[in-house]
Amino acid sequence: MTLAVILKQVPDVVEELAIAPSGTDLDRDSVSYVVNEFDEHALEEALLLREATGEDVVVVGVDTTGELDQALYTALAKGAQRAVKLVGDFEGSWLSTRALAGLLAPVIRELSPRLVLTGVQAPDDLDGQLAPTLGALLDWPHTGVVVGTELADGVVRVRKELWGGIMLDLELATPAVLGIQAARATPRYVPVGRVRQAMRESTIEEVEVETPVESAPKLSRLRAPEAAGRAEMLTGSPSDVAERILEILRARGLY
Amino acid sequence: MAEHILVLAEQLEGQLTDVTLELIGVARRLAASRGSGVDALVLGDGVSSLAATVPADRTLLMEHPALRLFNPEAAQRALEAVARETSPWLVLVPNTSLGMDVAAAVATRLGWPLVAYCQAIEERDGQLVATSQLFGGKILADCPVGTDHAVLSVLAGAFSSEAAAPEPPARIERLTPPAELDALRVRATGLERPEAADVDITRAEKIVAVGRGIESKDNLELAEELAEGLGAVVAASRPLVDAGWLPRSRQVGKSGLKVKPRLYLALGISGAPEHLEGMRDAELIIAVNKDPKAPIFDVAHYGVVADLFDVAEALQERLGG
Numbered sequence: 253m254t255l256a257v258i259l260k261q262v263p264d265v266v267e268e269l270a271i272a273p274s275g276t277d278l279d280r281d282s283v284s285y286v287v288n289e290f291d292e293h294a295l296e297e298a299l300l301l302r303e304a305t306g307e308d309v310v311v312v313g314v315d316t317t318g319e320l321d322q323a324l325y326t327a328l329a330k331g332a333q334r335a336v337k338l339v340g341d342f343e344g345s346w347l348s349t350r351a352l353a354g355l356l357a358p359v360i361r362e363l364s365p366r367l368v369l370t371g372v373q374a375p376d377d378l379d380g381q382l383a384p385t386l387g388a389l390l391d392w393p394h395t396g397v398v399v400g401t402e403l404a405d406g407v408v409r410v411r412k413e414l415w416g417g418i419m420l421d422l423e424l425a426t427p428a429v430l431g432i433q434a435a436r437a438t439p440r441y442v443p444v445g446r447v448r449q450a451m452r453e454s455t456i457e458e459v460e461v462e463t464p465v466e467s468a469p470k471l472s473r474l475r476a477p478e479a480a481g482r483a484e485m486l487t488g489s490p491s492d493v494a495e496r497i498l499e500i501l502r503a504r505g506l507y
Numbered sequence: 508m509a510e511h512i513l514v515l516a517e518q519l520e521g522q523l524t525d526v527t528l529e530l531i532g533v534a535r536r537l538a539a540s541r542g543s544g545v546d547a548l549v550l551g552d553g554v555s556s557l558a559a560t561v562p563a564d565r566t567l568l569m570e571h572p573a574l575r576l577f578n579p580e581a582a583q584r585a586l587e588a589v590a591r592e593t594s595p596w597l598v599l600v601p602n603t604s605l606g607m608d609v610a611a612a613v614a615t616r617l618g619w620p621l622v623a624y625c626q627a628i629e630e631r632d633g634q635l636v637a638t639s640q641l642f643g644g645k646i647l648a649d650c651p652v653g654t655d656h657a658v659l660s661v662l663a664g665a666f667s668s669e670a671a672a673p674e675p676p677a678r679i680e681r682l683t684p685p686a687e688l689d690a691l692r693v694r695a696t697g698l699e700r701p702e703a704a705d706v707d708i709t710r711a712e713k714i715v716a717v718g719r720g721i722e723s724k725d726n727l728e729l730a731e732e733l734a735e736g737l738g739a740v741v742a743a744s745r746p747l748v749d750a751g752w753l754p755r756s757r758q759v760g761k762s763g764l765k766v767k768p769r770l771y772l773a774l775g776i777s778g779a780p781e782h783l784e785g786m787r788d789a790e791l792i793i794a795v796n797k798d799p800k801a802p803i804f805d806v807a808h809y810g811v812v813a814d815l816f817d818v819a820e821a822l823q824e825r826l827g828g
C-alpha cells in the first residue's frame with residue numbers, strides 16, 4: 253500500500269508580487285515559485301508514517317509551472333519512493349482548486365493509496381482547499397488542519413487543531429484525504445548533493461492529462477489591499493526609530 | 508430564484524462561536540436589501556436551547572449523536588442535504604478549522620462555485636462582490652457573485668458580530684437528519700483543551716511578538732531581553748511554535764490565542780491573515796519588518812521598514828540592556 257502526497261508550487265509570498273496587465277492573475281514571469289509550505293509538512297508527515305509502517309510514499313503534482321521536477325526530485329531525495337507528474341496544456345496558468353482536484357482524482361484512484369496527504373491550504377486557493385475538494389470528488393473521508401496522524405487497521409487516527417489550543421481527535425476509515433497543517437517534526441532538510449543523486453538515479457512518471465474545464469469563481473480583478481488605514485511609518489536610523497518608539501510608548505504611559 | 512441566505516452556524520460544546528454571529532450579521536444585511544431572510548443551520552446533539560439564541564429569521568435545527576462533537580463528514584452531509592432542500596442563493600460558512608472541512612466539499616458536491624477566504628461581501632454598482640484574501644494577505648481578489656447559487660467561506664473577524672435579534676423572533680424548525688449520518692466513515696473520539704500555561708498571553712498588557720524573521724532559536728534571547736526591558740511577555744507566530752522554539756501557549760492567531768494587549772510589538776512577522784486574526788484588535792500595534800509590502804503594516808499603527816535586529820538592539824540600548 254502507498255501514501256500519496258500532493259505537492260503544489262505556489263508564488264513565494266515573502267517576495268514582491270506584481271499583478272499582470274490582465275488584472276486577473278499575478279505576473280507569472282516575475283514570481284518565484286516554492287512548494288506550498290503546508291505541502292512540505294504533508295510530505296514530512298507521510299515520511300514519518302512510512303518510518304512507522306513501511307508504506308511507500310508517492311509524491312504527485314500537477315505541473316503548472318514547468319518547474320515541478322525540482323520539487324519532485326527533492327521529495328525523492330528526502331525518502332519518497334515514486335514521483336508522478338501530471339502534464340498538459342496548462343503551464344503558466346492558475347488552475348482553480350476544483351480543476352486541480354478534477355485532474356488529480358482519477359490518478360489518485362488509480363494509485364489506490366491508503367491515505368492522501370496534502371497541505372491544509374495554499375496561498376492561491378481562491379475556491380477553497382484541496383483536501384476537502386478532492387475528498388468530495390473521490391467520496392473518501394477527509395479532514396484538514398491536521399497536526400498528527402497514526403495509521404491503524406483500516407483507519408487513520410488524526411489530531412485536528414481547532415482554535416485556542418483545543419484539539420479534536422478523529423478516526424477516519426481509509427482511504428482518506430488529509431490536509432496537513434503541521435507535521436509532527438520540522439520538515440527534514442536534504443543536501444543538494446542528494447537531490448542531484450535522485451535526479452540521476454530516479455525517474456519521474458509522467459501522466460498526460462486533458463486541460464481541465466475551468467470552474468473557478470468569476471474573478472473581476474486582483475488588487476493590493478488599500479493603502480488607507482495603513483501604519484504611520486517611522487523612518488531614520490535604528491536609534492532614531494528606537495527613540496520614536498519609546499516616545500510613543502511614554503506618551504501612552506506604556507513605558 | 509431563491510434569495511435567502513443559509514448560514515452554517517458553528518458551535519462547540521453548546522457554545523456558539525463569534526464568527527457565527529459575524530456571518531449572520533452580514534447575511535442579514537445582504538438578505539434585507541433583497542427583502543429576503545436568513546436561515547441558520549445549527550448542528551449538534553442536545554442543543555435546542557442554543558438554537559433559540561441564534562439571531563436568524565429561521566433556525567434549522569438538526570440533532571444527531573454524530574453531531575455532538577464536530578464530525579466533518581456528518582456536517583458535510585447535513586449541510587449538503589439542507590442546501591439541496593432549501594435551495595438558498597448563498598451559503599455562508601466560517602473559514603475556521605471546522606468550516607474548512609465543510610465549505611469546499613459541499614460546494615464541490617453541489618457543483619456551486621465557492622469563494623474562499625472572504626473578507627468583504629458588498630454591493631458595488633448593483634453587483635454583489637465577494638473579496639477573497641489571497642497570497643498571505645498581500646493580494647485581494649474581487650469576485651462578482653451573480654444570482655446563481657454560491658458558497659462563500661468567510662474569514663473570522665472580518666465582520667462585526669452585532670447581529671441583533673430579528674423581529675418577529677426566529678422560528679425554529681427541527682430537521683430530520685439524513686440517513687447517511689447513521690453510516691459515517693468518520694468518528695470524533697475526543698476533544699482536548701490545553702493545560703494552563705506558565706504565562707497567559709491573553710492577559711498580558713504588553714507583548715513582544717516574534718516571527719520567522721527572528722531566524723533562529725538562539726535569537727529569541729533578544730526578544731526575551733527586550734520584553735523584560737519593556738515589562739512585556741514574548742509571544743510568537745505559528746512557525747516558531749511548530750519548530751518547538753516556544754510552547755503552543757505563546758502562539759497568537761487563528762489556531763492559537765486571541766490577544767488584545769495595550770502594546771503589540773511585532774518583529775519579523777509578515778501578518779498572514781491567520782496571524783492577524785489573533786491580534787488585530789490590540790490597542791497599539793508597532794511592526795518592524797524588512798518588507799515594505801508586509802501585510803502586518805495594514806493593521807499596525809506604526810511601522811518600521813528595517814532589520815528587526817538593528818531596531819531591537821537600538822531599543823535595548825535605550826532600555827539600559
Ligand SMILES: Cc1cc2nc3c(=O)[nH]c(=O)nc-3n(C[C@H](O)[C@H](O)[C@H](O)COP(=O)(O)OP(=O)(O)OC[C@H]3O[C@@H](n4cnc5c(N)ncnc54)[C@H](O)[C@@H]3O)c2cc1C
Nearest residue numbers: 718719720744745760761762763775776777781796797815
Ligand atoms: C489553518 C491555519 C491556521 C493558522 N494559524 C496560525 C496562527 O494561529 N498563528 C500564526 O501566526 N500563523 C498561523 N498560521 C500560519 C500563517 O498562515 C503563516 O504561515 C504564519 O503566520 C507566518 O508566520 P511569520 O509571519 O512569522 O512568517 P513569514 O510569513 O515567513 O514572515 C516572516 C517575515 O519576517 C520578515 N523578516 C525576515 N527577516 C527579517 C529581519 N531581519 N528583520 C525584519 N523583518 C524580517 C519578512 O519580511 C517576512 O515578512 C495558520 C495557517 C493555517 C493554514
Ligand SMILES: Nc1ncnc2c1ncn2[C@@H]1O[C@H](COP(=O)(O)O)[C@@H](O)[C@H]1O
Nearest residue numbers: 508509510511543544545546564565593
Ligand atoms: N423568511 C425566511 N427566512 C429564511 N428562509 C426562508 C424564508 N422564507 C422562505 N425561506 C426559505 O426559502 C426557500 C424558498 O424561498 P423563496 O425563493 O423566497 O420562495 C424556502 O423553501 C425556505 O427554505
